[in-house]
Amino acid sequence: xxxxxxxxxxxxxxxxxxxxxxxxxxxxxxxxxxxxxxxxxxxxxxxxxxxxxxxxxxxxxxxxxxxxxxxxxxxxxxxxxxxxxxxxxxxxxxxxxxxxxxxxxxxxxxxxxxxxxxxxxxxxxxxxxxxxxxxxxxxxxxxxxxxxxxxxxxxxxxxxxxxxxxxxxxxxxxxxxxxxxxxxxxxxxxxxxxxxxxxxxxxxxxxxxxxxxxxxxxxxxxxxxxxxxxxxxxxxxxxxxxxxxxxxxxxxxxxxxxxxxxxxxxxxxxxxxxxxxxxxxxxxxxxxxxxxxxxxxxxxxxxxxxxxxxxxxxxxxxxxxxxxxxxxxxxxxxxxxxxxxxxxxxxxxxxxxxxxxxxxxxxxxxxxxxxxxxxxxxxxxxxxxxxxxxxxxxxxxxxxxxxxxxxxxxxxxxxxxxxxxxxxxxxxxxxxxxxxxxxxxxxxxxxxxxxxxxxxxxxxxxxxxxxxxxxxxxxxxxxxxxxxxxxxxxxxxxxxxxxxxxxxxxxxxxxxxxxxxxxxxxxxxxxxxxxxxxxxxxxxxxxxxxxxxxxxxxxxxxxxxxxxxxxxxxxxxxxxxxxxxxxxxxxxxxxxxxxxxxxxxxxxxxxxxxxxxxxxxxxxxxxxxxxxxxxxxxxxxxx
Amino acid sequence: xxxxxxxxxxxxxxxxxxxxxxxxxxxxxxxxxxxxxxxxxxxxxxxxxxxxxxxxxxxxxxxxxxxxxxxxxxxxxxxxxxxxxxxxxxxxxxxxxxxxxxxxxxxxxxxxxxxxxxxxxxxxxxxxxxxxxxxxxxxxxxxxxxxxxxxxxxxxxxxxxxxxxxxxxxxxxxxxxxxxxxxxxxxxxxxxxxxxxxxxxxxxxxxxxxxxxxxxxxxxxxxxxxxxxxxxxxxxxx
Numbered sequence: 096x097x098x099x100x101x102x103x104x105x106x107x108x109x110x111x112x113x114x115x116x117x118x119x120x121x122x123x124x125x126x127x128x129x130x131x132x133x134x135x136x137x138x139x140x141x142x143x144x145x146x147x148x149x150x151x152x153x154x155x156x157x158x159x160x161x162x163x164x165x166x167x168x169x170x171x172x173x174x175x176x177x178x179x180x181x182x183x184x185x186x187x188x189x190x191x192x193x194x195x196x197x198x199x200x201x202x203x204x205x206x207x208x209x210x211x212x213x214x215x216x217x218x219x220x221x222x223x224x225x226x227x228x229x230x231x232x233x234x235x236x237x238x239x240x241x242x243x244x245x246x247x248x249x250x251x252x253x254x255x256x257x258x259x260x261x262x263x264x265x266x267x268x269x270x271x272x273x274x275x276x277x278x279x280x281x282x283x284x285x286x287x288x289x290x291x292x293x294x295x296x297x298x299x300x301x302x303x304x305x306x307x308x309x310x311x312x313x314x315x316x317x318x319x320x321x322x323x324x325x326x327x328x329x330x331x332x333x334x335x336x337x338x339x340x341x342x343x344x345x346x347x348x349x350x351x352x353x354x355x356x357x358x359x360x361x362x363x364x365x366x367x368x369x370x371x372x373x374x375x376x377x378x379x380x381x382x383x384x385x386x387x388x389x390x391x392x393x394x395x396x397x398x399x400x401x402x403x404x405x406x407x408x409x410x411x412x413x414x415x416x417x418x419x420x421x422x423x424x425x426x427x428x429x430x431x432x433x434x435x436x437x438x439x440x441x442x443x444x445x446x447x448x449x450x451x452x453x454x455x456x457x458x459x460x461x462x463x464x465x466x467x468x469x470x471x472x473x474x475x476x477x478x479x480x481x482x483x484x485x486x487x488x489x490x491x492x493x494x495x496x497x498x499x500x501x502x503x504x505x506x507x508x509x510x511x512x513x514x515x516x517x518x519x520x521x522x523x524x525x526x527x528x529x530x531x532x533x534x535x536x537x538x539x540x541x542x543x544x545x546x547x548x549x550x551x552x553x554x555x556x557x558x559x560x561x562x563x564x565x566x567x568x569x570x571x572x573x574x575x576x577x578x579x580x581x582x583x584x585x586x587x588x589x590x591x592x593x594x595x596x597x598x599x600x601x602x603x604x605x606x607x608x609x610x611x612x613x614x615x616x617x618x619x620x621x622x623x624x625x626x627x628x629x630x631x632x633x634x635x636x637x638x639x640x641x642x643x644x645x646x647x648x649x650x651x652x653x654x655x656x657x658x659x660x661x662x663x664x665x666x667x668x669x670x671x672x673x674x675x676x677x678x679x680x681x682x683x684x685x686x687x688x689x690x691x692x693x694x695x696x697x698x699x700x701x702x703x704x705x706x707x708x709x710x711x712x713x714x715x716x717x718x719x720x721x722x723x724x725x726x727x728x729x730x731x732x733x734x
Numbered sequence: 735x736x737x738x739x740x741x742x743x744x745x746x747x748x749x750x751x752x753x754x755x756x757x758x759x760x761x762x763x764x765x766x767x768x769x770x771x772x773x774x775x776x777x778x779x780x781x782x783x784x785x786x787x788x789x790x791x792x793x794x795x796x797x798x799x800x801x802x803x804x805x806x807x808x809x810x811x812x813x814x815x816x817x818x819x820x821x822x823x824x825x826x827x828x829x830x831x832x833x834x835x836x837x838x839x840x841x842x843x844x845x846x847x848x849x850x851x852x853x854x855x856x857x858x859x860x861x862x863x864x865x866x867x868x869x870x871x872x873x874x875x876x877x878x879x880x881x882x883x884x885x886x887x888x889x890x891x892x893x894x895x896x897x898x899x900x901x902x903x904x905x906x907x908x909x910x911x912x913x914x915x916x917x918x919x920x921x922x923x924x925x926x927x928x929x930x931x932x933x934x935x936x937x938x939x940x941x942x943x944x945x946x947x948x949x950x951x952x953x954x955x956x957x958x959x960x961x962x963x964x965x966x967x968x969x970x971x972x
Contacts, residue, residue, distance in 0.1 A: 099803070099817075099819060099941050099944060102938060106935075126815060129811045129812060129814055130814055130947065130951060131811050132934070137958070153935060154933060155933055195933060196932055196934075196955065198951060
């Protein structure tokens with residue numbers, strides 16, 4: 096490495112995609128840069144001029160424009176531009192202007208080409224604006240007993256005693272720190288498997304552990320002296336587990352051997368002792384345990400106490416890198432279990448229902464996309480034998496019990512009154528069929544705006560067939576109605592994404608800068624709306640947005656790769672939303688959907704910006720794909 | 735237009751022309767022959783080279799050049815990839831132990847070439863370019879003194895001094911007098927402080943070639959802020 100390049104390398108290596116380049120490639124970049132200064136207000140690149148280099152903002156700020164003159168992006172230190180031009184056509188694609196005094200490092204085309212060839216991550220970054228992924232699942236991994244490493248359960252360094260220490264010394268040692276087990280080591284003897292070099296440089300061998308029970312049974316109960324060497328009361332059977340084994344493996348080992356403590360080894364060095372209670376404590380935060388626990392609650396008050404556990408369980412999954420779909424599916428399953436348990440409790444109180452019914456959920460719960468901020472959207476579909484005068488009292492009580500219970504458990508009342516307590520949404524099946532037929536056949540944008548949530552539909556309890564019947568109507572009729580799709584599309588364009596971030600601000604398309612952004616309203620919600628419309632247009636019966644995108648990808652509706660790009664964008668935005676809710680929880684705030692740019696690291700900023708860009712392009716296509724039909728065009732199937 | 739600056743009573747151009755004929759050292763004659771710059775040439779049309787010496791002290795008669803860095807550039811672009819640098823071995827009569835190197839060990843320095851074996855390469859690299867430095871007494875003084883010790887010939891050429899340009903703006907004129915009257919300290923015209931005024935980043939390390947890069951960037955900034963591409967070089971050189 097050329098020491099003269101240190102200064103330049105150091106700066107480059109602080110920003111994606113250079114941060115992940117090999118040293119050799121980073122040297123090659125630093126070795127070949129050319130440098131230009133631009134005073135504020137000067138044009139850096141003009142449209143259609145030949146482009147010879149990738150531009151890197153070393154200091155200052157740059158605005159990049161579309162050919163139409165619209166602001167495309169505002170870039171600060173460490174950002175790149177010019178790659179679109181280098182990749183396509185070799186001419187400047189987006190003109191660029193220095194908006195502050197700016198220093199640009201230019202990476203010549205030959206080096207750029209070589210980087211694209213030699214480093215896949217670099218190529219993906221400049222070509223796709225994101226890492227290359229085959230499916231969204233690879234982005235994170237499920238958090239569970241089966242995937243968490245046992246080293247996560249090790250909280251403290253092990254307390255270590257020598258075999259020659261007296262029982263008294265050992266007991267005093269254990270009294271200083273809250274631990275249930277003491278690790279006993281002796282001079283290395285016969286078993287190299289458990290031998291390690293201690294911090295004192297000597298060779299030690301793990302002999303076993305001593306627990307409170309051993310003092311009780313082997314010293315006190317037998318009347319032995321407190322001066323007994325601890326080695327004499329150490330369990331001869333040693334059970335160890337490697338630190339990279341899973342928590343599940345630890346639990347199985349304990350069950351199989353009927354022991355309550357395992358020594359955790361990193362290779363041969365002991366790093367701690369894990370007890371059964373550690374595994375149980377871990378398990379109590381998992382969603383499986385939660386669902387089990389909430390199904391055994393007999394009162395609303397009892398259910399409501401689980402809210403903290405729900406949040407902690409989800410927060411843990413998010414911190415451990417689970418992908419958004421895993422987390423939102425878990426949260427949706429938990430919410431369903433809450434609802435089911437509340438319905439069971441209500442029926443126990445109110446008696447059996449007078450006519451069959453289906454309690455249904457809409458919106459994010461139906462899509463399996465709930466986050467830590469969720470309100471309730473539900474309705475009742477009643478058997479057609481329903482007689483309002485006779486039966487509505489029962490169903491109103493049922494609805495109220497469930498809705499109040501959900502609110503008490505952290506699922507706030509729906510502001511739009513989309514709840515079974517609202518008589519409009521507590522109707523017999525035939526009325527629901529009429530609702531859907533009229534929404535689809537004679538759509539008016541405003542009423543649809545309030546009802547598009549009904550196109551995400553899932554049965555929670557009761558007559559599955561009612562819901563299937565309604566889903567049949569949706570999947571067969573929606574695709575046949577261009578007016579309906581056009582009206583839905585129009586509504587889906589009401590909320591648009593910003594451009595991205597610039598320093599600690601959110602950049603709007605008109606150049607305004609804001610301090611925070613509601614990533615649901617400006618990101619996941621419009622994206623979900625858009626996916627729903629394409630899904631309806633191709634007759635998909637899926638509810639989850641990722642499943643819908645898979646169905647859409649099987650048609651010719653979108654260009655090649657577009658569905659993948661949208662899936663990736665949804666994952667990025669959902670993941671960001673979840674992670675910022677965890678930040679809120681960690682700070683002791685009520686979680687919300689806002690994110691503050693200063694809490695978004697550079698790498699994520701880039702991904703989020705690309706996700707917004709994908710959403711923006713998809714919205715443009717939506718407008719074009721589902722135009723408002725003119726009066727005299729005949730209806731066309733839109734598959 | 736400001737008067738064209740002079741050397742020994744002669745305008746720079748006449749001096750350069752004369753030296754290209756009569757300088758006793760053929761290496762220097764060749765350099766001068768290729769470097770007869772016209773004071774009316776536009777700065778925007780002139781090939782430039784930023785030059786920086788790391789020296790053992792400030793006195794050319796006592797101290798020595800430890801390393802040299804140069805970077806060719808023009809007003810549009812700094813050609814950092816064409817940079818050159820030399821680490822130098824101090825002369826025989828120089829007490830090595832007293833040298834405080836910034837980045838190198840004495841062992842490394844002992845393996846390095848002496849100035850006399852690289853000065854032809856150095857002059858070849860800067861010939862035909864207008865040299866840009868920050869605080870010109872160092873580069874001019876040490877070059878002149880060192881060459882004199884080798885071939886007893888005189889090497890002196892016009893330079894743009896980015897510090898002098900800063901001084902013109904921030905150390906002369908009514909603003910400075912006003913600041914002095916108000917009891918304020920004068921504006922710093924050191925390289926890093928000057929760069930900050932133009933939004934240029936701070937470069938750490940002070941290696942000769944990085945300082946040369948820093949100087950080149952500074953001149954680009956100064957010209958964009960205070961001059962034009964068409965400004966004659968005779969107005970800028972010293």
